[in-house]
Amino acid sequence: xxxxxxxxxxxxxxxxxxxxxxxxxxxxxxxxxxxxxxxxxxxxxxxxxxxxxxxxxxxxxxxxxxxxxxxxxxxxxxxxxxxxxxxxxxxxxxxxxxxxxxxxxxxxxxxxxxxxxxxxxxxxxxxxxxxxxxxxxxxxxxxxxxxxxxxxxxxxxxxxxxxxxxxxxxxxxxxxxxxxxxxxxxxxxxxxxxxxxxxxxxxxxxxxxxxxxxxxxxxxxxxxxxxxxxxxxxxxxxxxxxxxxxxxxxxxxxxxxxxxxxxxxxxxxxxxxxxxxxxxxxxxxxxxxxxxxxxxx
Amino acid sequence: xxxxxxxxxxxxxxxxxxxxxxxxxxxxxxxxxxxxxxxxxxxxxxxxxxxxxxxxxxxxxxxxxxxxxxxxxxxxxxxxxxxxxxxxxxxxxxxxxxxxxxxxxxxxxxxxxxxxxxxxxxxxxxxxxxxxxxxxxxxxxxxxxxxxxxxxxxxxxxxxxxxxxxxxxxxxxxxxxxxxxxxxxxxxxxxxxxxxxxxxxxxxxxxxxxxxxxxxxxxxxxxxxxxxxxxxxxxxxxxxxxxxxxxxxxxxxxxxxxxxxxxxxxxxxxxxxxxxxxxxxxxxxxxxxxxxxxxxxxxxxxxxxxxxxxxxxxxxxxxxxxxxxxxxxxxxxxxxxxxxxxxxxxxxxxxxxxxxxx
Numbered sequence: 001x002x003x004x005x006x007x008x009x010x011x012x013x014x015x016x017x018x019x020x021x022x023x024x025x026x027x028x029x030x031x032x033x034x035x036x037x038x039x040x041x042x043x044x045x046x047x048x049x050x051x052x053x054x055x056x057x058x059x060x061x062x063x064x065x066x067x068x069x070x071x072x073x074x075x076x077x078x079x080x081x082x083x084x085x086x087x088x089x090x091x092x093x094x095x096x097x098x099x100x101x102x103x104x105x106x107x108x109x110x111x112x113x114x115x116x117x118x119x120x121x122x123x124x125x126x127x128x129x130x131x132x133x134x135x136x137x138x139x140x141x142x143x144x145x146x147x148x149x150x151x152x153x154x155x156x157x158x159x160x161x162x163x164x165x166x167x168x169x170x171x172x173x174x175x176x177x178x179x180x181x182x183x184x185x186x187x188x189x190x191x192x193x194x195x196x197x198x199x200x201x202x203x204x205x206x207x208x209x210x211x212x213x214x215x216x217x218x219x220x221x222x223x224x225x226x227x228x229x230x231x232x233x234x235x236x237x238x239x240x241x242x243x244x245x246x247x248x249x250x251x252x253x254x255x256x257x258x259x260x261x262x263x264x265x266x267x268x269x270x271x272x273x274x275x276x277x278x279x280x281x282x283x284x285x286x287x288x289x290x291x292x293x294x295x296x297x
Numbered sequence: 298x299x300x301x302x303x304x305x306x307x308x309x310x311x312x313x314x315x316x317x318x319x320x321x322x323x324x325x326x327x328x329x330x331x332x333x334x335x336x337x338x339x340x341x342x343x344x345x346x347x348x349x350x351x352x353x354x355x356x357x358x359x360x361x362x363x364x365x366x367x368x369x370x371x372x373x374x375x376x377x378x379x380x381x382x383x384x385x386x387x388x389x390x391x392x393x394x395x396x397x398x399x400x401x402x403x404x405x406x407x408x409x410x411x412x413x414x415x416x417x418x419x420x421x422x423x424x425x426x427x428x429x430x431x432x433x434x435x436x437x438x439x440x441x442x443x444x445x446x447x448x449x450x451x452x453x454x455x456x457x458x459x460x461x462x463x464x465x466x467x468x469x470x471x472x473x474x475x476x477x478x479x480x481x482x483x484x485x486x487x488x489x490x491x492x493x494x495x496x497x498x499x500x501x502x503x504x505x506x507x508x509x510x511x512x513x514x515x516x517x518x519x520x521x522x523x524x525x526x527x528x529x530x531x532x533x534x535x536x537x538x539x540x541x542x543x544x545x546x547x548x549x550x551x552x553x554x555x556x557x558x559x560x561x562x563x564x565x566x567x568x569x570x571x572x573x574x575x576x577x578x579x580x581x582x583x584x585x586x587x588x589x590x591x592x593x594x595x596x597x598x599x600x601x602x603x604x605x606x607x608x609x610x611x612x613x614x615x616x617x618x619x620x621x622x623x624x625x626x627x628x629x630x631x632x633x634x635x636x637x638x639x640x641x642x643x644x645x646x647x648x649x650x651x652x653x654x655x
Binding site for chain 1: 569570606
């Protein structure tokens, strides 16, 4: 068993990773509540955004333009998907809506493989200016990107929480989570509220993609399927509570990284989100209702 | 085989196993001729490259069959079938290295062990429904992929895992004695696949098939009608896992060497995509799905087109199927052909108003 000393740096990196998972998880929960769609292409749009940013920066464009392009791409693609397929699938089962986003995932995944081929063994990286400087806590080196990861996670969770509670649009989204038809009857512009949710979720996907490209790796496959890890956090919160999503994401990130120095478990650390989500779901679903008009656990 | 769909839909009380009518007999005849063509003529006509590709089609038609039964018949969406296939392939490879049992027996054992594994994993997961079940299977597939990447596939080493990391001369996974060559192994794979389709068809035409149809329509209603929904859902899972496990066993012999990178999580997603595109409500859909999944990449590779286009196509296909054609190609193509036929007949009538066909 490694000593406490060995674990310390992994707490820091785990918190940063957890922060980004929280950002992604919260984005997915909000979209699910507002539209009933589990957005499984979250990772893919972020990954493609990050790759676009990489290409732009390599072409000599200033960094911030690349980052903006990443976020804008993710936002626009997500909004576009939501506008085209949202209404078309609005009355279908949540499962169908989720599987349809897998279609978008495959399209983006194929495009990424086609445009940014990895066959040449080319490795890409996005470096944010926050990588190079940092500070020490005790004996642990902390860089500003890690602070940014956790900070953005916290800020988004608090910000979205406040937005849902205090703004008109947020209230409308919460109403839609209750019942879309009744909300529409009450005069809420349902389509516009959904569009806002799609756009917001897409922007978060872009931010998450950029941060994960820096913190983990700029690789289409990795980034596309990291969404499953952040989805684990959202699932633990039963796609309902953003506070719980945040806590679960931090736990997933920290446990994942804390397993790194443990010799016997380090190869299995990528299982963390899956195992935690599976156990949580199974425990939470013990009391199951047979007849319910809505897709609830 | 198409009337299986009608029987399983439970619309008419029929006893198809007792008295086959002429339509059923005709269909059986057509399938028999088709099967004979695939078994005897196809290996002669195709180059070795396409024989290999068609062997993969035979293997994956079993995988898509299992998933098709789950998705189309029972309404359970699994996003982890490639992980199940990997379990089957692992078990078969381990048994083939460790013993000198006849190959069909190994296939049976691989199927049974995969079935047990699938049921042990699936029993708790079956408490969940719809979306949550799909997502948890995705999680479990991710977990199994991680384990496989560490454990590796057996390569003739010792111990329970049978993996020797420093082995230089890795022995190939053996094939059955009568099917050592590629064309012979292709025939073997087709025969196994045909047996699996028969197994599934028998299930769909008898009591479990009707129970599944009821569950797919409405689980509470099925329960009210006295159907043990948990038993039949578990049964479906067991059947799908068994078939997929057998497919894994056939795959092991087909490729000779197995690597964990050949079973990535994203393939489970592609698998669901092609099953939906092929058509989950018909057994033909499984064949179409397997052709899409394995023959199309081989063709594209031969023409020098990147397989990424296929991924894009599958993505668009899923979106198209879910929005406009829920029964997939197996349903859409005959309908479109019929429409085309009507169109041509109308055209013929217009061109020759006096002497056109009725």
